[in-house]
Amino acid sequence: MTSIMNIPDLVRRLCAHPREKEWFEFKSSYDEPEKLGQNISAIANAAAISERPNGYIIWGIRDEDHQIVGTRFKPDSKRVKKDDLDHWLSQRLDPLINFRFLTDEVDGKPVVVLLIPRALDRPVRFDNEAYIRVGSHTRKLNSFPEKESLLWRLSSSRTFESGGAIECVNNTDVLGLLDYESYFNLAKIPIPSSTTNLLQSLQHENFISQRDDGSWDILNLGFLAFARNLGDINSLRRKSPRIVKYSGTGRYNGSRQEELPVGYATGFASIIDYVNKLAPTDETFNGGIRKQEPRFPTAAVREVIANALIHQDLTERGTGPLVEIFEDRIEVLNPGAPLVDSKLFVNAPPKSRNEALAALLRRFGICEELGSGWDKIVHEIEMRQLPAPRIDVISNSTRVTVYGAKPLSKMNSDDRIRAIYLHACLRYADEGASITNTTVRQRFGMDRRNSAKASRFLSEALAAGDIVPANPNAGRRFMEYLPYWAGGDADGQGYNVAGRMS
Structure with a gap:
């Protein structure tokens, strides 16, 4: 695989420009090292403003007519105060950038190319001063506040995906x-x-x-x-989804482990197929026909995995999405704490670290449109009256757990409170609807005779602070409830009962 810059082609392409640009400069002779350091700062910053990945200084080109004349400059042998030139420059640049001197012959004449990466997260400074190119001149950046402001804006908007x-x-x-x-x-x-x-x-x-x-x-x-x-490349190898299948309900007995090093769009279907293949099934009978049904709701698991891919912190090294399959649950872990409070996943406008990747996968139908992914997850789980999904933020990672069927008698207080809260969130997402004793019974598959038990479950969620009365003055039989953040100005979240978010 070719991975070396073609210096002759680069020089000829730049020489074809009618004049120098702010992100490259031609020279026929070597400058003083201080001037060179200032030019590196200026061209790194100018390349960022021009949205170029690199800038260049090229020795051996006559500036007037862009003729290749050759140069005697040999950077490897140049010393500044008993120090190598590149080391001397590196000590004075902040932040340190991976500039490189490259030598070659073009049309039989020696040329030297200094490759200068663009400024990334902040302006590049030389000896504590930032510079910029204005036309063919190098000037102090602080003399041009509009360029300095633009450079900072571009630095803050740079994303991992564009790297x-x-x-x-x-x-x-x-x-x-x-x-x-x-x-x-x-x-x-x-x-x-x-x-x-x-x-x-x-x-x-x-x-x-x-x-x-x-x-x-x-x-x-x-x-x-x-x-x-x-x-194929080390920096993204650990971003491959890893799938582990356990034979029981604990991690002490892993039976199968696989890493799927496929692109997220090109390989998403195969990732889901592999998870479905490993996930346990339950035998059902319908009209005398025996059938194997997935233990976990396929659509919900698919959406949780898609979310893990698009919301992960891609800058976290050495870790990537992890899917763990147990007999009673599937856990999906991604690096990076959520940018939105996990209690607000269903209703708050979503935020993603990786908007370009998210938009691409939505466009190809791999994940849901903005704001509807968690609605779908909760809806699919409620349709099967399964335990509510659990969201845990662990250190700098997010883990979502999807459960298989569990009898209501086996659900603990946390399970019931979580289910009622998400039920309230899902109802509220539907034009501000509230929950009642009736909807809670439907959520858990309880008949009318269990109204008292449903009221007790509502009281648990109310005491936990996860729901609030829609109208505190309503009679007990007519009481309706909303998520805690929808009750007026609760918690200062800025939510109200008129819509999702004010």
């Missing part, structure tokens, strides 16, 4: 690493007949980005969604 997964890949390797056939199939559009048009389609989706030398970077979004094998 590079693999650099300097040629056309053939892009198509070998990405399952582009699955993309066009999911998008329901024909595969372009030419490689050029095919690559342009992938670039339009922000799966790949063309470099200045004509090669490609595969971006994290493209690789996470459509990698043929996530294990």
Whole structure:
């Protein structure tokens, strides 16, 4: 697999520009090291503003006419106060960026390219001063507040998905690493007949980005969604979903473990199929016909796994989505604490760390539209009168547990309170509807004779603070309830009974 920048192609492409841009500069001779350090800062910041992955300083090019004239500059032998030039520069740049001196011959003449990565989370400074390119001149950044403000905004809006997964890949390797056939199939559009048009389609989706030398970077979004094998690169290998099957209800007896290193979009169906294959089933009889039914609601499990993929913290190293299958439950763990209070999953407007990935998977029907995913999970579970799902935030991870059938007599107080709270949330999501003794009996599959027991369950949830009366002055027989946050200004959450969120 090609992963080395093509210096001659890069130089010729940049020389084809009618004039220098703010993110690259031509030189025919070597500058003083202080001036070079200032230019590195300026070009790193200018590349960020220009939304380029890199900037460049190239020695051996005449600035006036962009003719390749060659250079005698040899960065490896250049020393500054008894220190190597690159080390001397590194000690004075903040943050440290992975700049590189690259040497090659172009048209038989020696050239040196200084590759300068763009500024990422903050402006790059040299000797505690940030610089910027204005036209072909290097100036102090604080003299141009509008550029400084833009640079900070761009730095804060940069996402993991837009970062590079693999650099300097040629056309053939892009198509070998990405399952582009699955993309066009999911998008329901024909595969372009030419490689050029095919690559342009992938670039339009922000799966790949063309470099200045004509090669490609595969971006994290493209690789996470459509990698043929996530294990092809170390940085994303641990993002492969891991599935563990246990033979009982504890973790001490694991019977099967599998890592599925497939892109999330291209391999989602196979992930779900594998989970369904390992998950236990129950034998049922219908009209004298014996049938195996999934123990856990398939649609709910599917949505929980999709949520784990799109809401995980992708910057957490060494960990990824984990699905654990037990006899009585399925637990789905993803790195990263939720951005929304877990008590508000059903009703609060959702937030995702990975909006581009979430939008892509929604577009392909892999997960639900905004705000409806947890509605669907809770609805599917209530339809089968199963124990309510449980959400736990553990350190910097989120775990969702989906349970199999459990008799009401075996449910403890926490199980009942959780079920009633989510029942109230789901009802409220339907145009602000409340819950009553009747709806709670329906939720648990209780008949009318158990009204007193349903009232006792409601009292448990009321005492726990998870629900509140819709009208505190209503008579006992006519009492209706809302989620705790929907009762006026409870907890200062800004919710009201007129809608989901004020």
